[in-house]
Amino acid sequence: MPPSNPLPPKENALFKRILRCYEHKQYKNGLKFAKQILSNPKFAEHGExxxxxxxxxxxxxxxxxxxxYVRRGLRNDLKSPVCWHVYGLLQRSxxxxDEAIKCYRNALKWEKENIQILRDLSLLQIQMRDLEGYKDTxxxxxxLRPTQRASWIGFAMSYHLLGDYEMANSILDAFRTNQMKGPYDYEHSELLLYQNMVLAESGQYERALLHLHKFQSQISDKLSIKETSGEYYLKLKRFKEAEAVYEDLLKRNPENVMYYQKLIEAKQLSDPDEKVAFFDVYKKEYPKSIAPRxxxxxxxxxxAFxxxxxEYLRHGLHKGIPPLFVDLRSLYADQSKADTIEKLVLQYIENLTKSGTFSSEPEEVKQPASALLWAYYFxxxxxDYxxxxxxxxxxxxxxIEHTPTLIELFIVKGRIFKHAGDPVSAYQWLEEAQAMDTADRYVNSKCARYMLRAGHVKRAEDMCAKFTREGVPATENLNEMQCMWFxxxxxxxxxxxxQWGDxxxxxxxxxxxxxxIMEDQFDFHSxxxxxxxxxxxxxxxxxEDVLRSHPFYFRCARVAIQVYLRLYTQPLQDAPQTAEPDTENLAPSELKKLRNKQRKAKRKAEQESALAAQVQVKREQHHKARQQQEQGDPEAPQLDELIPDKLARAEDPLQQAIKFLQPLRTLAADRIETHLMAFEIYFRKERPLLMLQSIKRAWRIDPLHHHVHSCLVRFRCWLDSALHSMNQSVAAVVQANCQQLFKDRTAIQMAEEYLEGPALRSQAGALWGSRELRRLAPSRAPHALRLATALHYADLSIQGCVEVLDSLREGDFGPCEEEIERYIEACRAKFPYAIAFKPAQPQTQPQSQTQPELNDNHVDDNVLQSTENAVSN
Incomplete structure (x- = not known):
């Protein structure tokens, strides 16, 4: 379609040069040519x-x-596909x-066959997963372009993603027979494997197998052919053929665990003794292979075990294999196997200490000195386990006494202290390990993680700074590299x-x-x-569809939701204005101390201000350099800076929490924590239907969960007080759905029944159940307190005891100072290394640090003790 406001030849040539300059990223030249057109009064308002x-x-x-400029151009030429396309590009940047898609659709109204607009539209539709729209585009x-390969592939893929496998396969067949002629290359091979995947996903395994065999000479990936055909044989229950395939695959890679498992399935072995005999065969056939053993x-x-x-332990200790315990740890689920391993290891240590052999038999071969070291290590x-x-x-x-230069020993010692509840000693041992090999990034990262768990954030940043780019603050560089574990x-x-804002x-x-990461996929569509x-x-x-189900996102979302819930309950208060001290009535010595203190504070503030300014300059230089590198990239908008204090003072913390919750409700619906967090948010927002939905989903996963019980009791209490003022339709829905949950019980009956059931066998169940009982019936406080502070539970843990202690200190069981002291003493006897139960002591500065850190060493005892929450990780 010709432009609605055409330019004369001279200006039209300039306009084409603007387009070329844009394509070649010569933006300043493009502005010069645009200025030449717009400086002419006749075309000062030319839309395009x-x-x-x-x-x-x-x-x-x-x-x-x-x-x-773009909106002005659009107002002057609403029928121009160029103006709408440009506006779409701006929105896309x-x-x-969604807005960009609307712009592209408007552009297509005036130029239906514009290939570039259609391509851009298809990319946005697949990005937004508008699969029906993608198929039409x-x-x-x-x-419009039936001879182009991308047209065929994109058309076929649109049907595949919609689940219409037969149509997708027909299009691929037509393309392969009509468009692709030899010689066959890697791309043709990938197309055949993709077509085979389409057939397999449709459930036609026989057809997929025939297709694979028919075109195997044209497929470059021979390993994929074998693995896929083996899968198809198993699906079709053609076990003999599958057996032959996996035996052949084992010759290629005898360490592949999956091949052994598939071969056992093909041989239809179910008895454990038969499987042991099966592995004996392959141990002989591949004597150097570890997998069958x-x-x-x-x-x-x-x-037999x-x-x-x-045999397995002797080989590992003789060779000195560090991850030997990690390799065998899954066997500890069977207590008898764990006891056998313990007996053997202690026997090795005894014999190696006495005679340097694994057993006391006279013909036993003498082992190297390192065997005893690795036996100690195991x-x-x-x-510790x-x-x-x-x-x-x-x-x-x-x-360590045997070989004081082995870094792995210090790492394990730090891990032992971590599990024992002493994260401070744990990170100090990791710091010593890191000092032995400063070039090892793994040890560096491990040490930084332990520092974070001990509450020493600044030291952790300094530790990571040894491997980040110079001239850029470590946190900036780690954020740029998407270092999510940190x-x-x-x-x-x-x-x-x-420190809620941080x-x-x-x-x-x-x-x-x-x-x-989700936006980055945009580059891969074409x-x-x-x-x-x-x-x-x-x-x-x-x-990408399930990206936010990743553990990293779940952890960060859980922290954010918990912090926002806390800030909703206890909003941050404005810092009080400090009054001027009364210097007139102070003694000369006290006045001198005050002046010295003020000078130190002023000097420290100046230093911090200078450091902050220096960091800001470096940050600006870094961002400027990045912008110069990415100049011309319309896909890189500047994000708002995250300011901790501003985040901690959000106007609507619950709404911010919901933003983190929404992906979890879709992608992590199988985790009970998702629904429990949802209930806590909607309980505070007083949304009965959403509360009910969250409780029902959590209850279906685990009806005896301690937090589910707490939610049920609180929901019942809330309904008793709010049902009469609720909308009648909502009230009817709530009452109809609560029958299965409440079973005509009052809140106090639910609390008492919970503590009489299997929940009382767990520490968490006793704590949450007794806390609800005490809240509903204050007269039952002594009984609830006894249940919560008991130490006979099978799942007793340091973290569980810390939660009980925090609950006691927060007054959930009323004033009980004496009981708190007794409980701390009992926990200290049970967990002697845990710092949460040690008496408060002044922090000692490690030798490697000379200057105290405000955020690390000057920490409230309660805050320091709360580091135990990280121990179970």
């Missing part, structure tokens, strides 16, 4: 030129001017994909230190990383179809 000037300004980072592109231990029973694990990890801290420390100290740990550390900042940074990496592309799309 104004729009292109705005687009060029957007690429130079002048966003406000860009929007002004701001990640406003790909069909239009297909009809390890898998055999999982299946072996009783006497003792013989096999003895024993320390073994007893059993929570026998004293014996674990005994063996790790023996190992940020999730830092968020939890700030939460334990009650905790929220880290949580929001992680959330932004996930948004960036790339993957162009390069024919179609299977990987489909995998990418499916990964």
């Amino acid at each position: 030129t104004l729009a292109m000037k705005g687009l060029t300004l957007n690429c130079l980072g002048r966003k406000d001017e860009a929007y002004e 701001d990640k406003k994909y 790909r069909y239009q592109l297909f009809t 390890r898998l055999q231990l999982t299946e072996a029973r009783a006497q 003792g013989r096999l694990v003895d 024993a320390a990890q073994h007893f 059993k929570k026998d801290t004293d014996r674990a420390l005994h063996y790790i100290d023996a190992a 940020q999730t740990e830092a968020a939890a550390a700030y939460q334990r230190l009650h 905790a929220l900042k880290k949580a929001h940074e992680v959330d932004r990383h996930f948004s960036e 790339y993957c179809m162009r390069k024919m990496t179609l299977r990987s592309y489909v995998g990418l799309l499916r990964l």
